[in-house]
Amino acid sequence: MIEIQHLGCRFGDFVLDDVSLRIGKGEYWVLLGPSGCGKSVLLQTIAGFFPPTAGRILVDGRDVTGQAPDRRNIGLVFQQAALFPHLSVRGNIEYGPRARRVPEAESRRTVDELVDRLGLAAVLPRPVATLSGGEAQRVAIARALAVRPVLLLLDEPLSALDHNARLELQTELGRLHKELDLTTLHVTHSRDEAAALGDFLAVMLGGRVVQAGTLAELREKPRCPFVARFLGLDPSVAASRPPCAAACLDEPGCCVCESVEPERQK
Amino acid sequence: MKLAAKQIGIAIVALAAIHVGLGLLPDPPFSLPMNAVLFFTNLFVFHAAAVTLARRSARTVGLFLIGYFVLFLLVLVLLGKTPLFILLVVAYASLFASPVLLGFFAIFVLSFVLLQPYAFETFIPLALIYSTLWRVRRVTSRFIRLCLGGGLVAFGVVLFPLIHLATEDSVQTLWRTFVRPEVRDALWMSLASSTLATLLVGLWGIPLAYALARVNFPGKRWVESLVDVPILVPQSVAGVALIVLLGPGSILGGLLESLHLPISGSLAGVVIAQVFVASPFLIKTTMTAFESVPLRLELASRSLGASPAATFWRISLPLASRGILVGATLAWARAISEFGCIVLFASSPVTAPVLVHTEFLRAGVSESRPIAVLLLVICLWVFVMLQFGQTLMPFALRRPRRERRP
Numbered sequence: 164m165i166e167i168q169h170l171g172c173r174f175g176d177f178v179l180d181d182v183s184l185r186i187g188k189g190e191y192w193v194l195l196g197p198s199g200c201g202k203s204v205l206l207q208t209i210a211g212f213f214p215p216t217a218g219r220i221l222v223d224g225r226d227v228t229g230q231a232p233d234r235r236n237i238g239l240v241f242q243q244a245a246l247f248p249h250l251s252v253r254g255n256i257e258y259g260p261r262a263r264r265v266p267e268a269e270s271r272r273t274v275d276e277l278v279d280r281l282g283l284a285a286v287l288p289r290p291v292a293t294l295s296g297g298e299a300q301r302v303a304i305a306r307a308l309a310v311r312p313v314l315l316l317l318d319e320p321l322s323a324l325d326h327n328a329r330l331e332l333q334t335e336l337g338r339l340h341k342e343l344d345l346t347t348l349h350v351t352h353s354r355d356e357a358a359a360l361g362d363f364l365a366v367m368l369g370g371r372v373v374q375a376g377t378l379a380e381l382r383e384k385p386r387c388p389f390v391a392r393f394l395g396l397d398p399s400v401a402a403s404r405p406p407c408a409a410a411c412l413d414e415p416g417c418c419v420c421e422s423v424e425p426e427r428q429k
Numbered sequence: 430m431k432l433a434a435k436q437i438g439i440a441i442v443a444l445a446a447i448h449v450g451l452g453l454l455p456d457p458p459f460s461l462p463m464n465a466v467l468f469f470t471n472l473f474v475f476h477a478a479a480v481t482l483a484r485r486s487a488r489t490v491g492l493f494l495i496g497y498f499v500l501f502l503l504v505l506v507l508l509g510k511t512p513l514f515i516l517l518v519v520a521y522a523s524l525f526a527s528p529v530l531l532g533f534f535a536i537f538v539l540s541f542v543l544l545q546p547y548a549f550e551t552f553i554p555l556a557l558i559y560s561t562l563w564r565v566r567r568v569t570s571r572f573i574r575l576c577l578g579g580g581l582v583a584f585g586v587v588l589f590p591l592i593h594l595a596t597e598d599s600v601q602t603l604w605r606t607f608v609r610p611e612v613r614d615a616l617w618m619s620l621a622s623s624t625l626a627t628l629l630v631g632l633w634g635i636p637l638a639y640a641l642a643r644v645n646f647p648g649k650r651w652v653e654s655l656v657d658v659p660i661l662v663p664q665s666v667a668g669v670a671l672i673v674l675l676g677p678g679s680i681l682g683g684l685l686e687s688l689h690l691p692i693s694g695s696l697a698g699v700v701i702a703q704v705f706v707a708s709p710f711l712i713k714t715t716m717t718a719f720e721s722v723p724l725r726l727e728l729a730s731r732s733l734g735a736s737p738a739a740t741f742w743r744i745s746l747p748l749a750s751r752g753i754l755v756g757a758t759l760a761w762a763r764a765i766s767e768f769g770c771i772v773l774f775a776s777s778p779v780t781a782p783v784l785v786h787t788e789f790l791r792a793g794v795s796e797s798r799p800i801a802v803l804l805l806v807i808c809l810w811v812f813v814m815l816q817f818g819q820t821l822m823p824f825a826l827r828r829p830r831r832e833r834r835p
Binding site for chain 1: 723725726728729730731732733734735736737739743744747748
């Protein structure tokens, strides 16, 4: 189980403000929000690339807040696959086990299993630079899974793909999650992805989590007009919701715009 | 447009009239047979012009005639070489239909007729530049071709002293110079010391460049500027600075001397001087190379469990290796070409540039020239080898794809 408690972080223009999430083992969470709302910063903070200014991150009750990224065992997949261009496809997938000095036989077994599972046998001999977007992203996912991470972070993994590849990989992600019982946090700004994949949903705005819960809960009771509109609910539902205590930057007179706005301008 | 029989007739008659007129002058410029040959040559040129006119516009024919008169003025009037003129005009008229060959022909005339003493060293570079321009003519605008051609020719003029120097001495002279022990020692000393200096700079320059490429701190711009200081400092100033610090009379120099580690006058002195002047080239280039490695590759490596040091060895260094080799090549070239600082601070053991200088003072240019040529040839050879070596780097990051223009 991953617990994020009152996390705060400041990085350039991006600010995280009192973010708390509780991701149970094997749950698929989708973090939804407009661009610039701090989703990626939250992800990179969880991965360990930015030190938070406040709050804690617990993995199975163990505090990892101060740990270096290479000791957290948290997998990360970027929007652009970020494969190592000088290594082969197999070299990329093997990279994690090698870096952790996993015995040769075991690492080979892991890699072979992932190659089977993700259907990568055909691309194994190809140079990384010649892979298509979808293939590269599959390899990146296999690479992240090869170290058996306690948490898989996906940073808009489907955004850079064309429509067909996106649908294909989306199905694949859902299947992998079921088969491997992965704990996943998937960042996106597309509500279709969120609806298709997420058992659980967290909506972010202005560096805060506005509402978190199951998809059904959020659909039934969106906390504020922003959440309702972001989930694409009927406009009448949005209008009926009372303004909330979270940030709705585009809703004049709504909630804490006043308190968030000056902070963002700093 | 095709000429009518009548027009052709008039032209031939006019041509004949000119040549008869020339022959009837009180002091004819050509002998009778020569005049006859010239007449037939001109007849051939006219035929070629008529053929051209039949296929192309009148403007092309105008160009053809301009070319003819340029040759006429240049070779016949200015140089007065009639047989050469006949030869060139016949070649010109035959080649006119093919722009490629015509260009090479023009360069040939320029090099072998106008710049005769420098024929080979002008013809080869110009022909190379022309063929380059010809090759890119379909994919670039005329403006870019103008920039490229003009720039390359001007650059050729800048490099011309070197190109000319390389053609000056015969292979025998070079060999005789090469077998002289002091020359070989100096060349060997130059190669060894600059290689050593490059390795030393790499040893601390690569880590520094990596850090500068990955960390931001207040005053980083100043550090980056400081790295460039050795480029700015005049070589003699650097030499004096090193003498003051490490020379025979100085505190540090005396201390090292008493430890039997003399700096001035030993290989160490040469290497120190070369490290001083060569370091910016390696560090700056290496820094750019590291900056071009996407940060997210390093983040991915860290998230997969590789420590920062492992990430450096397995991701950043291989991906920057091509740029590092470029920097090392530049640093090596700068080290071997160093003269001013070494001649002041470490004039013995003698390096090749210093030897060129002392031989020039002792015996004049004829003695120092073969040594200079040898040094030039060896440096160029190594430089070219290293440049080609970059393309063979196994870990080279592919160059970003150029945008294709529609």
